[in-house]
Amino acid sequence: MPAINAIYNYFVVHSTCTFQIESETEAARLAWFERHDAAHPVIVAVAGGEVIGWGALSRFYTREAFRHTVENSVYVRPDCHRLGVGRQLLAELVSRATALGQHAVMAAIDSAQAGSLALHAGLGFVEVGRLREVGYKFGRWLDLVYMQRLLGAN
Ligand SMILES: CC(C)(COP(=O)(O)OP(=O)(O)OC[C@H]1O[C@@H](n2cnc3c(N)ncnc32)[C@H](O)[C@@H]1OP(=O)(O)O)[C@@H](O)C(=O)NCCC(=O)NCCS
Structure with a gap:
């Protein structure tokens, strides 16, 4: 959990890839883990x-009818970018979602995150929605892009 x-928390402080502004506490991270x-x-x-x-695959929304839809998160340590780690993690999440009988995998991505958008597009996610100026961080408005991959089960 600390790792x-x-x-x-590196990305909370340095990036708009997460819309969180204050660092996640260890207690909140543990509670997050226990919700999985x-x-x-x-x-x-x-x-090494x-x-x-x-x-991670998390609930997209908690209401019961959303139970076949999950939202993915992928975070790679900044000194290990562009080595294929993100792709391996996302491919594994899609594979697990398929095996678990999930129907749709969602990604909610800051529209400025070219790397994340390309990572998801490379694994078959397509843009299904764009919410304009729903976030505000580092003194600017942020658009949120929803990408989705349908898995075909159910
Ligand atoms: C997005 C992120 C997970 C990518 O991880 P990574 O390990 O660097 O990605 P990979 O090396 O597996 O790259 C896979 C593909 O993604 C795309 N990509 C990744 N980073 C990119 C960048 N900075 N610019 C453009 N394309 C990028 C490329 O298509 C790449 O394929 P290629 O290297 O063959 O060109 C990483 O940058 C990260 O942790 N970012 C902060 C958190 C975040 O935005 N997470 C996603 C939202 S949930």
């Missing part, structure tokens, strides 16, 4: 005994 949180279950896995990428990235 997952350290990677995430067998149908909503958390995975890590490990190299260190966690260098993580991914």
Whole structure:
């Protein structure tokens, strides 16, 4: 959990890829982990005994009819970017979502995150919505892009 949180909090402070502004506390991270279950896995990428990235499938919305839809998160330690780690993590999440019988995987991405948009497009996600100026961080408005991959089950 500390390694997952350290990677995430780097981006809270330095990037608009997350709309969170205050660092995630260890207690909040633990509560986040406890909200995940067998149908909503958390995975890590490990190299040299260190966690260098993580991914998760989370509930998209909590209302019951959304139960076949999950939202993915992928975060890679900044000194390990462009080595294929993000692609491996996202591919593994899609594979697990398929095996779990999920129907749709969503990604909510700041429109300025070219790398994340390209990563998702490369794994078959398509843009299905664009919410204008719903975020505000570092003194500017942020658009949110929804990308989706349908898995074809159910
Ligand atoms: C987005 C992120 C997960 C990518 O991880 P990564 O390990 O660097 O990505 P990969 O090396 O696996 O790259 C896979 C593909 O994504 C695209 N990509 C990744 N980073 C990119 C960048 N900075 N610019 C353009 N394309 C990029 C490319 O298509 C790349 O394929 P290629 O290297 O063959 O050209 C990483 O930059 C990150 O952690 N960003 C902050 C968190 C975030 O935005 N997460 C996604 C939102 S949930």
